[in-house]
Amino acid sequence: MSTQEQKPKNQTETDTESADEDIIAASSPQQRRLREKRGREIESPKETAEQEDTYHLKVFRYDPEVADKQEPRFDDFHVPYRQGMTVLDALIYARDRFDSSLTFRHSCRQAICGSDAFFINGRQRLGCRTQLSDLEEPVRVEPLPHQEVVKDLVVDMEHFYDQMEAVEPYFQTNELPEGELEEQRQSRENHEKIKMSTRCIWCAACYSSCNIAAGDNEYLGPAAINKAYRFAMDEREGEDLKQHRMRIIEQEHGVWRCQTQFSCTMVCPKDIPLTEHIQELKREAVKNNLKFW
Template identity: 35%
Template sequence: RSGDGVPIPRGGSDVVWCSLPRGRERERQCRTQSQPSPARARRSFSPSPTRTTTQARALSSKGLKLEGGDAGAHLKHFKIYRWDPEEKQEPYMMTYTVDLNDCGPMVLDALLKIKNEQDPSLTFRRSCREGICGSCAMNIDGGNTLACLSYIDRSSKPSKVYPLPHMYVIKDLVPDLTNFYDQYRSIEPWLHEPEGAESLKANEGSGEYLQTREDRKKLDGMYECILCACCSTSCPSYWWNADSYLGPAVLMQAFRWIEDSRDSITKKRLEQLDDAFKLYRCHTIMNCSKTCPKHLNPGKAIAHIKKRMASLH
């Protein structure tokens, strides 16, 4: 409208407010916001072509972000949880900048690039890089998942990476899974041979036990669990009672052995779970099923255990 301030874009991000009085369209009294123009910004913040990796690491150690770069660069900021028990410093978030045009598509690719090129002290677990081992489980942008299966959010919003929540931290993104594996060991996750088991073997001495296709199919959706602990660490009941509640991952593994037709201690397994905390702390919040990177349903397995438990009473 004539006589009003009209925003006119100049050079991309700058906004110029121009007043256009009636009858004096050629006379413009303009003022620009204090933000520098893109040209000035590039001159001020572009790294020198000869900047070395050592210099970049020095900036990162001071909590500075390395910005700028080639005109075609797609820069992405990652805010990563840092804590070293050997340093007398509270946990903090450090920001790293990665060019997505020179990086793989997964969050794990970005973490490896940061560790290899910017900060070798960054610590995290990883192994298979294809969603099989469960080593790289962490909290990415608010959800528990595997870094090797999580695509990088290519928007301008910084991505935040934390260790699995409500777990003791060994260093940076490495959680202490001692209690988790102790709970897993407590359910005796192996096959107990029944008396006269030799009659179940396909061939004497072969070590294989016969099972119908129908019985084998009952194990689908449970044996695929990779024990990454994403589900257990997303469960509020596990946060509150990690010392007594077994959690979704371990309970689903327990049901995997309860449901196995080749196992001989089904009743004993159920009796071991007949506890106010081990099993019944599950309140069907269902965070476990929503966050599982393998798309399994621990909540359903827990419900089946509760149904089977009714046979004991």
């Protein structure tokens, strides 16, 4: 399905009439409600659209259960702009003022919960960390590509989570010090080495951007490999476990699938050098294999 070709269906001031006709055609109580609601709210975008300070958003809409949303479409929203406004702010405004059925995940508003990765003007970005003023209008907001759309901007994350959990994403060691209050030492250098990899917020922007993952459903993907890197490079785990981890990431759908396109690194909102981490693991693997010959 190409979402780009869907004919935008407008619900805003520019063609109120045609939108109304569409709604009249549908007769469920919900459609009636939506129509009334739009009637009430149309005034606010009308007023604000005349002022210069509005942003025009085109937002992807789809709901398998609702008659006029079963065919994916784009809705237009004109949101009054204030300085510093993010794409997430604009979506919240549109939902709270214009259409309460507009659905997207979001929580912390500060780029740490990783809920609101969307495909914004053709690129994976976090809604909360993307300033409207950095974008060209109309701002096109779509769900993350290569993942199944559940509704509007919500995608099914299960497969991404499965990949994350396939790399034994937890610390393991056989080298804990004696004594309950004794910490395991870690050099500052080693902490520094894994630091970037520990910043991952599981937003799936990288995974969505990766062509290899799109073509090979079993490919672990950049986020999961980065998670494996975080542990493989942690000196506290010890050499035996490192070998164990190398075996996991060297599997058929592991690091060797990466073709070094850097798309994951480009879109990562936490600036994690994902491709470099994957490359480093490949080098590690080569070294290891030579050693065992």
